[in-house]
Amino acid sequence: MSAIAPTLVRHKASDAATTSAIAVNSTAHTASASDTLHASNAAPLTVSVDCPAKTNLVLHVGSTHEEWGGRHELDTIYCAVGVYDTVTATAKQPGTGFSLAIEGAYLGDLASSSADMRRNHAVLALFAMAEAAGREPDVALTITKRIPVGAGLGGGSADAAATLLAVNRLWDLHWPVERLRAIAATLGADMPFCVTGGMARGTGFGEQITDIAPDSEQGLRLAKEGFAGQVLVGAYQSQLSTPEVYHTFDVVGAGAQDANHLQASAISLHPRSGQAIEAALAAGARHAFVSGSGPSVVAFVPDDTAADQVITAWRDEALVDRIIRAVAPAKPSVGVSH
Ligand SMILES: C[C@@](CO)(OP(=O)(O)O)[C@H](O)COP(=O)(O)OP(=O)(O)OC[C@H]1O[C@@H](n2ccc(N)nc2=O)[C@H](O)[C@@H]1O
């Protein structure tokens, strides 16, 4: 693995709840030797994408389908949460292949020496784009991870979506979102949503996306119900495996009141998540639930007072290992450097 020094001036991830398009920021940097590689055309040298985590405001799980590789039918409402991974894609000399560097304080099982970088979701996305575009994957990828790993927050999907967006720009393909989503759907259930973020309904095995605009009837209703604005993410050192949570769901089923049908399964495997949900609701959260397949807990809070109360409750009883403050819904943003 070769580490590539980022050449892009880091820009702040956008928390904008109302932006409906993917933002594109251009930043200049001083010329270096490698700039000459692209001096002759307008293609950028480096593209940097901030891609948010996701949660599921509703996750209804149906039966399994053989034609989907045994995956379950879903009816879900995705919501992007403003905790961002940054994927930086830099053009490499033709024929030199790809490289991957991962940085961050909380890398979970990605830090393990046995983690195969060719199976990393960002690398799979790079390969898928190379195949679709008929090009070699001569790209240096750097992932700055902030989204907790194996947490039900779709971090791998966010990195894959960020890579699709980055390479689409790096190679001047300008493919529309629908085409990127079709490629994403071959890689994972969550990935087509992560390409655009915001809020959306997901059907099929989660890959069929219908966007929910913030100013639509449903978008406004969700915001009025408290599913927008300040969010606290309660994260854990331990991870849950998505297939194991689905298998456990097949045995234990869904809790009667649960909008997330995987919640009872996740809590049976990781009881602290259930305790954190109860404490957050008692402390003033409007909604608190397991994020997707867990174990992370997401709490929507109406104001700073409620946020502080939830943080205190979680900290006093050590119900979570780490607390991240964020805003939802969130969108990916693309930064370009020549
Ligand atoms: C549960 C959810 C909720 O959004 O995400 P996470 O909370 O884990 O991030 C998703 O359904 C996960 O999405 P993702 O992790 O992309 O799934 P995939 O890679 O396609 O599948 C991983 C495994 O999860 C199970 N799976 C996934 C999707 C689905 N509709 N039914 C399933 O049973 C299968 O065992 C599959 O082999």
Ligand SMILES: Nc1ncnc2c1ncn2[C@@H]1O[C@H](COP(=O)(O)OP(=O)(O)O)[C@@H](O)[C@H]1O
């Ligand atoms: N870029 C990536 N970021 C996070 N996890 C990844 C990535 N690539 C592969 N993985 C693997 O995918 C698994 C699920 O991680 P993640 O997507 O963070 O969680 P979840 O599916 O619960 O939302 C982890 O075991 C991790 O090793």
